[in-house]
Amino acid sequence: MNGSSRREPHAAHPIKLGFVINDIATEKDNYTTVRLARRAVARGHSVAMIGLGGFIYDSDGTVHAHAHVPRRTDYRDDADFLADLQAADAEVARISVEALDVLMLRSDPAEELNERPWAPNSGLLFAQLAALRHVIVLNDPTHLTDASNKTYFQHFPEEVRPVTCITLDVEEIKSFIAAHDGHCVIKPLQGSGGQSVFVVTPDNTANLNQMIDAVVRDGYAIVQEYLPEARNGDLRLLTLNGRPLQVDGKYACFRRYNDSGDARSNITAGGKVELAEPDADALRLAGIVAPKLIRDGMYLAGLDIVGDKMMEINVDTPGGINMAEELTGVDFSGHVIADLERKVGLREHYNRTLSNNELATM
Incomplete structure (x- = not known):
C-alpha cells in the first residue's frame, strides 16, 4: 500500500470531522x-482542516472556525x-465547530515555540469549549493541556521510564551525567522530532558545554x-483507545533507526523505518x-520503546500510521475512522450524556 486511491466502503451515517493542525501551509503529505x-x-465523511489561528468565539457564545475543506x-x-x-x-469555509461530530487535535506544540507560543494553548481552550458542546474531542483537551510538555511522561510508573533529571541548572546536569559514567541523553523539555537531542559519551565531553547550552537556551x-x-x-x-493498534493480526508498529551515525532515529531527523x-x-x-x-x-x-524501557509517549501528534500501512499493507487509518464512526454512534445512543473523557477511549 502506498497511499494510492482505492474504492472505500462508505459509512452508513456520514459524520463531520475536523482536524486541528498547526497551519495548512506547513502540513506535509507524509503526515498521519x-x-x-x-x-x-473517501468513506463519505465531511472533513475540515483548522489551523491553530483559525478559531472564532462569536459574540453569541458559539465557536466557529475558518477551515480548509x-x-x-x-x-x-x-x-x-x-x-x-x-x-x-x-x-476556505467558515464552519460551526459545535456542529462537528469529532474534532481531532493534531497540532505539534513544539513547532510553535518561537513564532507563535500563544497558539497551542489557545487551540486547546477552543477545543475544551467544543467538548462542552458535545463534540467528541480527541485526544481529550483537558488532559492534553496537562501533557503540554515532557513532564507528563514522569506521571507514568517508574518501571517504564529511564532514570531522568529535569533541570535548568548546568551543574545539576553535569552531576547527573557523571553519576551515569558519562553516558546520557540531553534533550529539551518542550520539543519533538529529535530537535536538539544530544547523546553524551565519555568521548565527546569536550563539547558538553555547547550541548547543554543548545538545550537550555x-x-x-x-x-x-x-x-x-x-x-x-x-x-x-501506536495505541488506540489505550491499547496497541492491531488490525487483521498486524500491529501498527515499526522500528526507526539511523544508519548515518546520527543517534536520533526520528524520521524528521533522517531516520529510516522497517517492519517490526x-x-x-x-x-x-x-x-x-x-x-x-x-x-x-x-x-x-x-509509544517510543528501547529495549525494556519507554523513551517517550507522544500524545500530541502521534505519527506513523502511513508508514505502518506501507510496511504491512493493512488499512490502519480506515480502522481509526471506523472507530470514530462507532464513537459518534455511542454518543447518540446515550443521548450525549457520556463525558468526552469517557468517549475518548471507550
Missing part, C-alpha cells in the same frame, strides 16, 4: 493527519489530497540515562501505561 483526513473523505472525494493519494488543500484557490532540559539498545534505534508502537513486531517487553510496557492513557482520554498515542 493527511492520511486520516483523506481516508475519512476538500473539494473532491477521488484523490489519487495523500499528495493529491494535500495539494488541493494548499492550492492558491483552495476552498529554550528552557528546561531533560537528562536521561543512556540505554545501550538505542544504538539499534527504537520501536514506535512488538516483542514481549514492548507489549508489557504498553499494558503498564494503558490505564493512564485510558483514564486521561488519550485516544491515539505513540
Whole structure:
C-alpha cells in the first residue's frame, strides 16, 4: 500500500470531522493527519482542516472556525489530497465547530515555540469549549493541556521510564551525567522530532558545554540515562483507545533507526523505518501505561520503546500510521475512522450524556 486511491466502503451515517493542525501551509503529505483526513473523505465523511489561528468565539457564545475543506472525494493519494488543500484557490469555509461530530487535535506544540507560543494553548481552550458542546474531542483537551510538555511522561510508573533529571541548572546536569559514567541523553523539555537531542559519551565531553547550552537556551532540559539498545534505534508502537493498534493480526508498529551515525532515529531527523513486531517487553510496557492513557482520554498515542524501557509517549501528534500501512499493507487509518464512526454512534445512543473523557477511549 502506498497511499494510492482505492474504492472505500462508505459509512452508513456520514459524520463531520475536523482536524486541528498547526497551519495548512506547513502540513506535509507524509503526515498521519493527511492520511486520516483523506481516508475519512473517501468513506463519505465531511472533513475540515483548522489551523491553530483559525478559531472564532462569536459574540453569541458559539465557536466557529475558518477551515480548509476538500473539494473532491477521488484523490489519487495523500499528495493529491494535500495539494488541493494548499492550492492558491483552495476552498476556505467558515464552519460551526459545535456542529462537528469529532474534532481531532493534531497540532505539534513544539513547532510553535518561537513564532507563535500563544497558539497551542489557545487551540486547546477552543477545543475544551467544543467538548462542552458535545463534540467528541480527541485526544481529550483537558488532559492534553496537562501533557503540554515532557513532564507528563514522569506521571507514568517508574518501571517504564529511564532514570531522568529535569533541570535548568548546568551543574545539576553535569552531576547527573557523571553519576551515569558519562553516558546520557540531553534533550529539551518542550520539543519533538529529535530537535536538539544530544547523546553524551565519555568521548565527546569536550563539547558538553555547547550541548547543554543548545538545550537550555529554550528552557528546561531533560537528562536521561543512556540505554545501550538505542544504538539499534527504537520501536514506535501506536495505541488506540489505550491499547496497541492491531488490525487483521498486524500491529501498527515499526522500528526507526539511523544508519548515518546520527543517534536520533526520528524520521524528521533522517531516520529510516522497517517492519517490526512488538516483542514481549514492548507489549508489557504498553499494558503498564494503558490505564493512564485510558483514564486521561488519550485516544491515539505513540509509544517510543528501547529495549525494556519507554523513551517517550507522544500524545500530541502521534505519527506513523502511513508508514505502518506501507510496511504491512493493512488499512490502519480506515480502522481509526471506523472507530470514530462507532464513537459518534455511542454518543447518540446515550443521548450525549457520556463525558468526552469517557468517549475518548471507550
